[in-house]
Amino acid sequence: MRGAAAAWLAFAVGAACALRAPRVSNGRAAPCSSDAQCETDSVCFLGECRGGSSQLSMVLAEVRTPADQQLGALQRGNIDLRASAIVDFQLQPQLALSGTVVQALDQGGNAPVAGASVVLSDLAAPIPDRAASLTAQTDASGAFALSLPASTWSVLVLPPPSVPPDRAFQQLSSTTTGLQLSLPAQGRLAPVNGRILAAGTPLPGARVSAVDPSGQRLSAPGTTDANGAFTLLLPPGPPPFYLQVGPPPDPGPAGSLQPPPIPAFTPRAYDGTSLDLGPLPDPAALTGKVLDARGQPIAAAHVYALSLDSSSWAISRLATTDAGGNFSLSLRAGHYVIEAVPDGDPALPSGLSGEVEVADVRIASPLVLNCPDKSQATGVLVRPDGQRAGAGYQISATRLPDRLVSARVARATPTDATGTFHLVGDGGRYRLEIVPPTATNLPRKMVTVDLLGDGLPTSLPVLQLSPSLSVVGTIANPSRQPVAGATVDFFALDASGTRSVLIATAQSDSLGHYRAVLPDVPSPANQGP
Numbered sequence: 001m002r003g004a005a006a007a008w009l010a011f012a013v014g015a016a017c018a019l020r021a022p023r024v025s026n027g028r029a030a031p032c033s034s035d036a037q038c039e040t041d042s043v044c045f046l047g048e049c050r051g052g053s054s055q056l057s058m059v060l061a062e063v064r065t066p067a068d069q070q071l072g073a074l075q076r077g078n079i080d081l082r083a084s085a086i087v088d089f090q091l092q093p094q095l096a097l098s099g100t101v102v103q104a105l106d107q108g109g110n111a112p113v114a115g116a117s118v119v120l121s122d123l124a125a126p127i128p129d130r131a132a133s134l135t136a137q138t139d140a141s142g143a144f145a146l147s148l149p150a151s152t153w154s155v156l157v158l159p160p161p162s163v164p165p166d167r168a169f170q171q172l173s174s175t176t177t178g179l180q181l182s183l184p185a186q187g188r189l190a191p192v193n194g195r196i197l198a199a200g201t202p203l204p205g206a207r208v209s210a211v212d213p214s215g216q217r218l219s220a221p222g223t224t225d226a227n228g229a230f231t232l233l234l235p236p237g238p239p240p241f242y243l244q245v246g247p248p249p250d251p252g253p254a255g256s257l258q259p260p261p262i263p264a265f266t267p268r269a270y271d272g273t274s275l276d277l278g279p280l281p282d283p284a285a286l287t288g289k290v291l292d293a294r295g296q297p298i299a300a301a302h303v304y305a306l307s308l309d310s311s312s313w314a315i316s317r318l319a320t321t322d323a324g325g326n327f328s329l330s331l332r333a334g335h336y337v338i339e340a341v342p343d344g345d346p347a348l349p350s351g352l353s354g355e356v357e358v359a360d361v362r363i364a365s366p367l368v369l370n371c372p373d374k375s376q377a378t379g380v381l382v383r384p385d386g387q388r389a390g391a392g393y394q395i396s397a398t399r400l401p402d403r404l405v406s407a408r409v410a411r412a413t414p415t416d417a418t419g420t421f422h423l424v425g426d427g428g429r430y431r432l433e434i435v436p437p438t439a440t441n442l443p444r445k446m447v448t449v450d451l452l453g454d455g456l457p458t459s460l461p462v463l464q465l466s467p468s469l470s471v472v473g474t475i476a477n478p479s480r481q482p483v484a485g486a487t488v489d490f491f492a493l494d495a496s497g498t499r500s501v502l503i504a505t506a507q508s509d510s511l512g513h514y515r516a517v518l519p520d521v522p523s524p525a526n527q528g529p
Contacts, residue, residue, distance in 0.1 A: 045086050045472055053081040053469045055522045060127045060491040060500060063089045063475060065483055070094050072149030077126030081518070087473040091483060098145040099179030101138045101157055106187040112142025113183060117158040124152045127491060127500050157181050190238035192219075194270065195228040196245055199279040202228030206262050207248050210234055210241040215267065223248060228274075242267035243275055258330040260284075263313035281309070281332035286358070288367035290325045290340040292350045293455055297325025298371060301350075302341040304404040308357070309334040333362050339404040340369035344426070346411035349373045351426035351453060355402060373455030375410075375427050380460075381419040381434065383442065384467045388419035394435040395421050399428045400448075410451070423460075427453015436465065443468045443519035444503055466519035475508045482512025490516055492524045 030049045032038050038049035059081060063074045071091040079087055101118065102110040116138045125131035132151075136144040192210065196203045208230045209221040218241050219232040234241060246264035260283035268275055286305065290298045299321055307315040315334075319327040340353035351374040358364040381389040397410040410425025412432075423430075429450050436442040442465050449460050475486045486508040491500035503524045506516035518524065 043084075043086065048470075050084070050086050050470075050472060052084050053518075053520050056081050056469055056518060056520045056524065057522070059503070059518070060493075061087065061089070062127060062130060062489045062491070063091065063486055064489075065091065065486045069477075069483060069486075070147075071477060071483065072147075073132065074149070075126045075130065081469065081471065085469055085471045087471055089473065089475045089486075089488070090480070091475065091477055091486075092150055093478065094147040095150055096145070096147055097179065098143070099181060100142040101144065101159070101181045101183065102142055103159070103183040104185035104188070106185045110182060112138070112140070113157075113159050114138055114140045114142060115160060116142070118144050118146075118181065119156040119158060120146075120148060120153045121156070122149075122151050123154055129498065129500050130491075155181065157183065159183055184236050188236045190234045190236055192232045192234055192238065192241075192270075194230060194272070195274040196224050196230060196243075197228055197274055197276040200276065202226070203262065203277065204228060205248055206230075207246050208232065209244045210238075211244050211267050213240060213242070217244075241270070243270045245275070245277065258317075260330055260332055261315050261317060263307070263310075263315050263332070265313045266311075277313075281334050282362075284331050284333045284362045285365065286329045286331055286336075286338070286361045286367060287365045288327055288369060290321050290327065290342070290353070290369045290371060292342075292371055293373045297321070297323075298340070298342050298350055299323045299325060300343065301325070301327075301371070303327045303329065303369065304339050304341065305329050305331060305336050305361075306404055307332075307334050307336055331361050333360065335359050336361055337403055338367065338369065339402070340371055341405055342371055344408050346374065346424045349455075351375065351455075352405060352428070354427065354453065355404065372427065372453055374424050375451035375453050375455065376457045377423045377449075377451055377460050378457065379421050379423070379449075380462050381415050381421065382462060382464045384465050386464070389415055389436070389465065390419065391415055391417045392437045393419070393421070395423075396433045396435075397423050397425060397430045397449075398433075399426055399430050402428065423451065425451055427451050432463070434463065434465070441468060441470075441517055443517045443524075445519060446501060446503070446524065466521045466524070469518045469520035471504070471516045471518055473514060474512045475514060476512055482508070482510070484508055484510045484512060486512075486514070488514050488516060490518055495523075 031047055032044040032049050035044045038044050042049040042051040057080060059079050060077045061079060065071045072094045074089055074091050101113040101116045103113050104110045118136045120134045122132040134146055134148055136146040138144045196206050204224055204226045206224045207221050209217055210219040210232050212218050219234050222230045222232050224230045244267050247262040290301045292298050301321045303319045305317045317329050319329045321327045336358050338356045338358055342350040350371040353369040353371045381393055383389050393415040395412040397412045399408045401407050408426060410423045413422045415421045432447050432449055434445040445465050447463055452458055475483045477483055488506045489502055490504040492503050494501050504516040504518045506514040508514040
């Protein structure tokens with residue numbers, strides 16, 4: 001190809017071709033200077049014949065540019081690489097949004113609202129779990145300003161606590177200035193009063209808020225007094241709502257014995273006078289000790305507890321062990337899952353205790369939680385041709401969350417000259433991401449492996465990299481001029497179909513061209529070894 005103009009011409013011609021059977025490029029495409037030198041199901045781009053993938057089908061992409069470009073980020077879904085592995089992107093300018101937040105006055109007119117948060121959430125993002133959310137803060141005059149891509153946005157105003165949140169839906173498809181978001185006057189707000197009861201007895205200290213049928217918050221939260229009474233302010237009407245009742249936000253220091261917890265309840269209908277949550281389980285305390293593999297106490301370990309008795313409410317508590325490894329949790333009678341979580345530092349020996357179910361905490365004390373040594377595993381990485389990979393392949397290992405513990409990482413070494421790497425981490429199931437050196441032109445790989453959690457060295461199954469598929473294209477601005485330095489990320493969906501997983505990244509050069517190496521497999525986010 002001869003420069004950006006020739007590249008664009010080749011792309012335009014290629015895009016107009018009717019592609020027949022998909023063709024794998026696998027990074028070994030034939031060199032070319034024109035489409036005539038390629039097979040009929042391929043086009044010439046960047047000096048190589050480009051076809052489609054043989055196995056990889058639908059992917060998603062996100063393009064971002066340096067801040068000085070003033071171009072909005074772009075997402076695209078449902079990119080079918082079987083049709084073509086040439087994907088072009090044309091970016092649009094950032095939109096300038098400015099406005100004010102005011103509150104109507106009971107006596108007429110309005111007043112600026114300082115310190116309000118204006119939160120915009122993209123409702124039309126092709127990659128839902130990467131939908132943009134932007135926040136601007138109003139100044140003393142109630143003014144705010146921000147830049148955003150063209151899309152459909154929900155606009156949420158979070159004013160000071162005395163005023164309920166306000167929602168509006170705006171189609172922001174061009175530069176908008178002078179947008180005025182008006183909050184209702186204090187006198188128009190709908191007060192909601194009542195009492196929270198538990199089997200007819202007032203429930204003090206409960207946190208109460210109003211939510212709409214979809215679970216969105218309609219009021220600032222309040223706290224019940226000694227008589228279980230509360231007052232909330234809702235938007236005028238008020239609109240249909242449910243009451244959300246739960247524990248206070250700060251139940252006290254994690255290491256102290258706390259009062260019996262208030263469960264977090266699912267939203268409940270409200271009759272306008274009181275809400276009776278029914279009988280609460282009796283208070284109960286769970287005490288115990290956390291020990292390492294040698295029977296020695298572990299200090300400063302977190303101990304988590306989660307109730308399993310009901311789908312309509314839940315109790316979640318945390319305690320921290322003292323110097324002797326002892327802990328105490330204030331709970332309510334019932335069935336719980338418990339887990340001890342020592343420090344995650346790979347240099348420290350002890351790993352997670354694993355989940356321990358306790359059918360009745362009232363008879364389980366004292367509970368001993370044993371934490372085995374961290375798991376150690378050795379793996380071998382091979383290339384698509386079955387030969388051992390060399391040195392410098394980066395490995396990251398993230399433990400998948402369980403019911404109590406969120407994602408934790410294991411210590412992973414890069415591969416050595418024989419393609420061997422080592423892991424040290426808690427027992428459990430891990431997602432491994434393998435990033436080859438750029439010069440290899442091999443794709444990333446994501447696999448799921450298990451670490452046994454017994455502290456003994458183990459060997460992982462041999463991990464084989466997938467065949468590569470080179471995806472190329474050009475990134476341009478609205479005037480079709482090339483954009484340099486733009487980042488292109490490609491994603492695949494995991495087994496749930498709701499979570500995007502990064503499978504390749506690339507950056508455009510001075511001609512706006514990029515080249516990303518993707519794994520040519522049916523499900524790159526859900527591979528076995």
